[in-house]
Amino acid sequence: MKYVDEFRDAQLAKKLAEKIKVAAAADRTYRLMEFCGGHTHAIFRYGIPNLLPDNVELIHGPGCPVCVLPIARLDMAMMLAKNPGVILCTFGDMLRVPGSGRTSLLNIRAQGHDVRMLYSPMDAIKLAQENPDKKIVFFAIGFETTTPPTAVLLQQAKTLQLDNLSVFCNHVLTPSAMHAILASDDVNIDGFLGPAHVSTLIGSQPYEIFPQQYNRPVVIAGFEPLDVLQAILMLIHQLNEHRAEVENEFTRAVTPHGNEKAMALCDQVFKTRDSFEWRGLGSVPHSALAIRPEYAQWDAEVQFADWLQEQLQKQQKPPADNKACECPSVLRGVKKPHQCKLFGNPCTPDNPLGSCMVSSEGACAAYYQYGQRRIAVASGE
Amino acid sequence: MCLAIPVRIESIENDDTAMADIGGLRKAINISLVTDIKPGDYVILHVGFALKKLDEDEAQKTLAMISDIDLQNAVAAETAGV
Ligand code: SF4
Numbered sequence: 001m002k003y004v005d006e007f008r009d010a011q012l013a014k015k016l017a018e019k020i021k022v023a024a025a026a027d028r029t030y031r032l033m034e035f036c037g038g039h040t041h042a043i044f045r046y047g048i049p050n051l052l053p054d055n056v057e058l059i060h061g062p063g064c065p066v067c068v069l070p071i072a073r074l075d076m077a078m079m080l081a082k083n084p085g086v087i088l089c090t091f092g093d094m095l096r097v098p099g100s101g102r103t104s105l106l107n108i109r110a111q112g113h114d115v116r117m118l119y120s121p122m123d124a125i126k127l128a129q130e131n132p133d134k135k136i137v138f139f140a141i142g143f144e145t146t147t148p149p150t151a152v153l154l155q156q157a158k159t160l161q162l163d164n165l166s167v168f169c170n171h172v173l174t175p176s177a178m179h180a181i182l183a184s185d186d187v188n189i190d191g192f193l194g195p196a197h198v199s200t201l202i203g204s205q206p207y208e209i210f211p212q213q214y215n216r217p218v219v220i221a222g223f224e225p226l227d228v229l230q231a232i233l234m235l236i237h238q239l240n241e242h243r244a245e246v247e248n249e250f251t252r253a254v255t256p257h258g259n260e261k262a263m264a265l266c267d268q269v270f271k272t273r274d275s276f277e278w279r280g281l282g283s284v285p286h287s288a289l290a291i292r293p294e295y296a297q298w299d300a301e302v303q304f305a306d307w308l309q310e311q312l313q314k315q316q317k318p319p320a321d322n323k324a325c326e327c328p329s330v331l332r333g334v335k336k337p338h339q340c341k342l343f344g345n346p347c348t349p350d351n352p353l354g355s356c357m358v359s360s361e362g363a364c365a366a367y368y369q370y371g372q373r374r375i376a377v378a379s380g381e
Numbered sequence: 382m383c384l385a386i387p388v389r390i391e392s393i394e395n396d397d398t399a400m401a402d403i404g405g406l407r408k409a410i411n412i413s414l415v416t417d418i419k420p421g422d423y424v425i426l427h428v429g430f431a432l433k434k435l436d437e438d439e440a441q442k443t444l445a446m447i448s449d450i451d452l453q454n455a456v457a458a459e460t461a462g463v
């Protein structure tokens with residue numbers, strides 16, 4: 001068992017596609033949202049939409065952390081990067097996202113500020129130890145998958161009493177965003193493909209509220225093509241039978257309570273923010289994490305509070321998204337990427353004008369990379 | 382950026398570190414978030430951290446479920462003497 005090839009078998013995929021065709025009732029539609037950007041990417045990479053009948057539609061959700069970070073927070077990261085003596089470090093995708101005035105962290109770096117890419121949050125420890133005269137700020141983003149590694153980083157910083165390292169925390173929570181989507185009136189979804197890796201951490205239990213409160217089924221799905229197809233089939237069966245339950249297709253990694261060790265550590269280090277701004281969803285209550293006061297010494301928002309205040313006052317205009325960019329609608333599944341006037345020209349992965357074109361998990365980047373525009377146009381969408 | 386992949390644990394170095402086979406390369410990964418890891422196990426790796434051990438029995442069950450109808454058909458065909 002290699003956990004990869006077995007779940008990419010083309011023959012089985014064809015059979016599953018057949019089963020889906022048989023199961024999908026011709027007199028209704030099935031609008032299924034894959035919450036997670038990892039699924040969006042896999043769905044396009046393996047051409048899954050082409051395997052589905054017309055009345056089974058996949059709607060791409062907001063589960064791409066790069067895509068949902070609001071411009072104001074990205075601007076704050078750039079302000080931190082401009083602080084003399086700061087080395088700002090973050091994951092590669094974040095460097096290319098356009099902020100206010102289309103400035104990205106890459107532009108800030110070109111202006112001579114020290115901005116670096118890292119692969120693991122733990123690289124920030126090394127950076128802090130190697131640069132004792134600098135202030136290392138880790139610009140942390142991500143859903144529940146990336147949060148525990150940041151918690152380990154903060155715990156290590158405390159153990160080692162590193163006084164030149166801090167974290168700018170932008171970790172966000174999946175279930176809160178699902179609530180926001182189900183509560184908004186322009187989004188019409190019959191069921192959710194639940195995230196794979198997020199669920200390995202939080203478990204399947206936190207999704208129980210969605211069938212109960214909104215009468216919508218959730219099927220947690222792995223990232224391989226057979227996983228996605230099987231989960232779609234399970235959702236169709238539930239909808240046909242008027243059931244709304246949490247089912248788990250990804251049992252090889254997801255248990256009801258997830259990774260309790262990792263979640264307990266997160267709980268020691270982080271607390272829930274009252275609300276947080278999301279691109280596309282607006283302000284969502286209890287949807288993000290802040291660093292606990294016990295770790296304030298390593299919290300960039302505390303350590304650089306005066307500097308950020310000063311910079312915010314200097315800002316001439318309030319942070320604003322590119323008006324023609326449809327990312328907010330794309331992130332709620334209300335519009336498809338090719339319905340944006342800028343899609344493909346001039347907005348491309350090499351020249352992203354919005355956040356959804358940056359990361360490979362962004363719906364615009366996935367559409368662009370795998371040629372869905374042509375398919376969608378050809379099918380008259 | 383949420384990319385996470387299954388990797389095989391080759392050896393345990395200490396409580397926090399293991400060596401893993403990542404696409405044919407041996408690399409150190411952080412295992413402080415998981416428990417009971419031993420060489421030969423597969424884990425989901427994300428930003429340098431093992432997030433969760435993969436369960437082989439469950440993986441087999443899922444594969445059996447995916448090919449379920451075909452198994453039943455095969456059994457049915459056999460009992461019918463086809
Ligand atoms: S194509 Fe570009 S500009 Fe249009 S919604 Fe997507 S990211 Fe925004």
